[in-house]
Amino acid sequence: MKAPLAALLTGLFGLWSSFSTWAEPAQGSFIASQRCEAFQSIRKQSNPDDLKLEPGRRYEVVEVNKRDYDWLRIRIPGSATPLRWVSADCGSAEGIAFNTGKPAAFGESAGACNVPDQHDGYVLAATWQPGFCEHARYNGKKPECEGLDSGELQISHLTLHGLWPNRRSCGKDYGHCAGPEMKLSGDTLAYVRPWMPNFRYGTSFGRYQWDKHGVCQTQMDDDAYFRRAADLVRQLDQSAAGQYIVANIGGAISKRAFYERVEQDFGSRDAQNNFLLICSGKYLQEVRVSLPRALKQADNLVGVVDGQFAESRARDRSECSSDRILIEAGGR
Incomplete structure (x- = not known):
C-alpha cells in the first residue's frame, strides 16, 4: 500500500505545482498525435461538449501554463469556446515563443507588484x-x-x-x-x-x-x-x-x-x-x-x-x- 500511496501523493504534488504558477502568453503550433480531451479549465478538467483533438491536425498555441510547460492552451476553430487546454503529452509543439514583457516566472521577481509588464x-x-x-x-x-x-x-x-x-x-x-x-x-x-x-x-x-x-x-x-x-x-x-x-x-x-x-x-x-x-x-x-x-x-x-x-x-x-x-x- 505504501508504494501506491507515495505515487498518489507525488502525483498530487505535481498537479498542485502545475497550478501554482500563472499562464503565460505564447505563440507557436501544436500538432496533435492523440485524440485527447480539450479542457476549458485545467483545474476542473471541464469539457462540457466532449471536445477532442484530431490526430495529425495543427493548432495555434496562445498560452502555456508555465515556461517548462506541461499544458498548452490552443485555439480550436469551429467551437463556441475555441480556447482549450491540452496536455503536452497529446502531441508535439513547434516554434513556441514567449511574449516580450512576460509575466515573472515562479520564484522570479517574487512579490513584484510594482514592476511593469508582470500582469496576467x-x-x-x-x-x-x-x-x-x-x-x-x-x-x-x-x-x-x-x-x-x-x-x-x-x-x-x-x-x-x-x-x-x-x-x-x-x-x-x-x-x-x-x-x-x-x-x-x-x-x-x-x-x-x-x-x-x-x-x-x-x-x-x-x-x-x-x-x-x-x-x-x-x-x-x-x-x-x-x-x-x-x-x-x-x-x-x-x-x-x-x-x-x-x-x-x-x-x-x-x-x-x-x-x-x-x-x-x-x-x-x-x-x-x-x-x-x-x-x-x-x-x-x-x-x-x-x-x-x-x-x-x-x-x-x-x-x-x-x-x-x-x-x-x-x-x-x-x-x-x-x-x-x-x-x-x-x-x-
Missing part, C-alpha cells in the same frame, strides 16, 4: 455614473457629479473608471509602477471625454489612473491606452448586458437576468465568471470585466475576450448581493 490580464472597470455620484462615498469634489446633479451633464451610458493591468498573485496591490508621465494629445482628450466625464473638467483623475495602473503595461502609450479603454467601455455599454442596464434607468435590473445576457452574448455560461457587479447598497455602481493579457482588436467584447473565460468570478465585498439592483437616474 486586465480588469475593465465601468462606472454607472449616477449610481456612483448619488450613493458612493468619495473624498473631495467630483465636478462630474456636480454636473449630473445640476442637469448640466447628461449621462445615460456606462463610463470609464479604469483599465487595470492585473496580476492575480498581487490581488488588488498591483500598481504604481515606474513609467512616463501622462501627456495626452488634444485629439485623445476629445475621443475619451464622452466616456470619461471627469475629462470634461480636467485630467487629474485620468492622471491618477495612468500613474497607478496605465504605467504597469508598456504595450500602449498613454494615448493608445486611454483610447483603447474608451473603446472597451463603449463595447461593454453596447452589449446586450450593457443595454439591459440602460433600458432600466430609474428602475431596476435582475442580477440573474444580467448574467443570462452575458451568457447569451458569449455563447457560454463560463463567460459569467468574467463579469462582476459592484453596488453601493441596493444601487449599481460599477461593472467589472476580466480581460485577457493580449487585448485583441475586435468589434465587440466577445472578440476581445476570445473565449478566455475565468475559472471563477472575482470576489469583492461590494459585489451586489441581492438579485434586484436599482439603476439610479442622473439629476434631482
Whole structure:
C-alpha cells in the first residue's frame, strides 16, 4: 500500500505545482498525435461538449501554463469556446515563443507588484455614473457629479473608471509602477471625454489612473491606452448586458437576468465568471470585466475576450448581493 500511496501523493504534488504558477502568453503550433480531451479549465478538467483533438491536425498555441510547460492552451476553430487546454503529452509543439514583457516566472521577481509588464490580464472597470455620484462615498469634489446633479451633464451610458493591468498573485496591490508621465494629445482628450466625464473638467483623475495602473503595461502609450479603454467601455455599454442596464434607468435590473445576457452574448455560461457587479447598497455602481493579457482588436467584447473565460468570478465585498439592483437616474 505504501508504494501506491507515495505515487498518489507525488502525483498530487505535481498537479498542485502545475497550478501554482500563472499562464503565460505564447505563440507557436501544436500538432496533435492523440485524440485527447480539450479542457476549458485545467483545474476542473471541464469539457462540457466532449471536445477532442484530431490526430495529425495543427493548432495555434496562445498560452502555456508555465515556461517548462506541461499544458498548452490552443485555439480550436469551429467551437463556441475555441480556447482549450491540452496536455503536452497529446502531441508535439513547434516554434513556441514567449511574449516580450512576460509575466515573472515562479520564484522570479517574487512579490513584484510594482514592476511593469508582470500582469496576467486586465480588469475593465465601468462606472454607472449616477449610481456612483448619488450613493458612493468619495473624498473631495467630483465636478462630474456636480454636473449630473445640476442637469448640466447628461449621462445615460456606462463610463470609464479604469483599465487595470492585473496580476492575480498581487490581488488588488498591483500598481504604481515606474513609467512616463501622462501627456495626452488634444485629439485623445476629445475621443475619451464622452466616456470619461471627469475629462470634461480636467485630467487629474485620468492622471491618477495612468500613474497607478496605465504605467504597469508598456504595450500602449498613454494615448493608445486611454483610447483603447474608451473603446472597451463603449463595447461593454453596447452589449446586450450593457443595454439591459440602460433600458432600466430609474428602475431596476435582475442580477440573474444580467448574467443570462452575458451568457447569451458569449455563447457560454463560463463567460459569467468574467463579469462582476459592484453596488453601493441596493444601487449599481460599477461593472467589472476580466480581460485577457493580449487585448485583441475586435468589434465587440466577445472578440476581445476570445473565449478566455475565468475559472471563477472575482470576489469583492461590494459585489451586489441581492438579485434586484436599482439603476439610479442622473439629476434631482
